[in-house]
Amino acid sequence: MKLSDTEINSNIREKLEQPTGRHLYVVLGTYERLAHYEKVSLPEARGPSGEKLPAPVNLNRALLDRISDPDSSPGTEGGEATQEHQPADRH
Helix, strand or coil, X not given: CCCCHHHHHHHHHHHHCCCXXXXXXXXXXXXXXXXXXXXXXXXXXXXXXXXXXXXXCCHHHHHHHXXXXXXXXXXXXXXCCCCCCCCCCCC
């Protein structure tokens, strides 16, 4: 089902109103659309009490940063993370 950015934000807000444990929501799309959503629409999203939502976690990036790729140099896209280039912890 294809939703507009506003519909995605509304659905997230509705789901967060559920008083059960942890929440994990995934928004799927092209890299271009996801980048747009993250920069433009997600900052407008609010939780049930009107609070801003925390920064999103890019699971693709987090996984790629942890996978060693012999064709990439360390610390580059898809390469092994070095001490100087550790992925940021996200909450």
